């Protein structure tokens with residue numbers, strides 16, 4: 276499936292799910308299992324924060340990898356590369372969610388200037404809270420969750436292993452933020468990837484984080 280079509284299908288599917296969640300009756304969808312997935316969602320592990328159900332799709336049409344925030348560790352990258360390079364999905368959606376406790380904890384830790392989170396989370400604080408600083412793109416909401424999604428999206432778009440696919444347009448790396456209440460996803464505009472790197476915090480070592 277072409278990448279633009281795959282993204283439109285994700286957006287439309289979430290629209291159906293949001294309307295269903297609001298109590299609107301929807302025409303029953305196709306329940307025939309899909310022969311192949313067309314999208315990978317990279318979302319947060321917290322309950323309800325990501326999952327196939329958000330897109331009201333046929334079984335097997337959407338894959339999900341869920342980690343804290345989410346985060347882009349080695350295992351997550353391997354999952355993304357498998358979906359993109361082997362399964363040929365058309366879109367990878369980095370999905371944050373409005374009420375994310377993980378990003379909130381990281382933002383708090385960053386703001387007090389101390390690394391109070393244990394283990395691998397310590398080094399992750401800077402990137403998780405990238406959005407709590409000023410963002411260079413005008414008109415973009417500078418909230419922590421949106422900033423986090425944009426930072427991860429930028430990192431994926433620069434990933435060597437995906438460059439040939441993203442440059443040729445075969446793969447789209449999209450970003451979105453889920454409203455935990457309405458179940459609707461705000462898909463971020465396709466703006467340039469200029470994200471302010473966090474200052475004064477250690478850069479995350481991607482090899483440290485698994486799923």
Ligand SMILES: [Zn+2]
Nearest residue numbers: 319321375376
């Ligand atoms: Zn979360």
